[in-house]
Amino acid sequence: MALLLLSPTRLEAAFLKGRKFTFRGRAGLRGEGWVWLEAGIGKVNMALTLAAYAQRHTLERALLFGIAGAYPDSGLGIGDAALAEREVQADLGVRGGGMKGLGFPTLVTGESRYHNRFPLDPGFTGQLSQTLRLPTRTFLTRDLVSETPSEAKEFARRWEADLENMEGAAFAQGCLWLGIPGAELRTVSNQAGVRDKTQWRVKQAVEGLEALLRQVLPV
Numbered sequence: 001m002a003l004l005l006l007s008p009t010r011l012e013a014a015f016l017k018g019r020k021f022t023f024r025g026r027a028g029l030r031g032e033g034w035v036w037l038e039a040g041i042g043k044v045n046m047a048l049t050l051a052a053y054a055q056r057h058t059l060e061r062a063l064l065f066g067i068a069g070a071y072p073d074s075g076l077g078i079g080d081a082a083l084a085e086r087e088v089q090a091d092l093g094v095r096g097g098g099m100k101g102l103g104f105p106t107l108v109t110g111e112s113r114y115h116n117r118f119p120l121d122p123g124f125t126g127q128l129s130q131t132l133r134l135p136t137r138t139f140l141t142r143d144l145v146s147e148t149p150s151e152a153k154e155f156a157r158r159w160e161a162d163l164e165n166m167e168g169a170a171f172a173q174g175c176l177w178l179g180i181p182g183a184e185l186r187t188v189s190n191q192a193g194v195r196d197k198t199q200w201r202v203k204q205a206v207e208g209l210e211a212l213l214r215q216v217l218p219v
């Protein structure tokens with residue numbers, strides 16, 4: 001059984017070396033005990049890629065890695081990294097009330113009912129947190145990136161979240177539904193709500209991902 005690595009873009013995985021393949025038109029690499037796939041940006045791309053690959057392959061675990069925006073009062077700055085204890089799907093349900101505001105769970109597995117918050121696997125995440133000496137935080141997923149610091153601050157306050165991204169909640173929900181232990185690792189490329197790309201440090205954030213993944217993969 002393999003470890004499935006997923007990143008939204010090839011840019012975030014440019015350091016990985018392996019045997020190239022394509023999976024339904026997406027870039028892939030095969031390494032020793034791991035497979036990486038480019039998932040595409042956004043929730044739908046992430047969910048479809050995870051489910052389509054998991055339907056055809058037995059997976060031991062799955063790790064989503066990528067860049068993220070840090071919310072103003074998170075205490076995280078550009079170049080910092082964290083693992084997701086849980087993900088928030090912030091676009092689902094009613095404004096201010098989420099899916100509880102609608103009165104329906106988003107996902108039911110066994111005795112567990114999930115509305116907008118989806119935990120990552122505590123065992124896998126705890127192992128990575130210890131190995132990489134990284135904190136675990138609440139990540140938030142949106143279809144739209146925050147465009148102003150005040151918008152970012154409001155999302156952070158409403159959902160008590162520290163990092164913003166566009167895929168993680170779909171990954172976390174998919175792993176729960178598919179029964180695959182999943183973890184999510186992000187490095188901070190920008191302050192969420194700052195749209196000025198001259199203030200983004202994507203290269204530095206990707207270099208941080210490389211340094212961390214080299215500690216857990218035989219790359």
Ligand SMILES: O=C(O)c1cccc(C(=O)CC[C@H]2O[C@@H](n3cnc4c(=O)[nH]cnc43)[C@H](O)[C@@H]2O)c1
Binds near residue numbers: 008070146166189
């Ligand atoms: O508009 C641009 O020129 C531009 C340049 C670099 C990156 C972007 C993105 O929109 C990146 C989205 C991508 O990265 C994750 N990400 C990184 N920072 C944030 C954020 O502040 N809010 C939400 N997502 C972020 C995201 O998961 C995507 O995979 C645009």
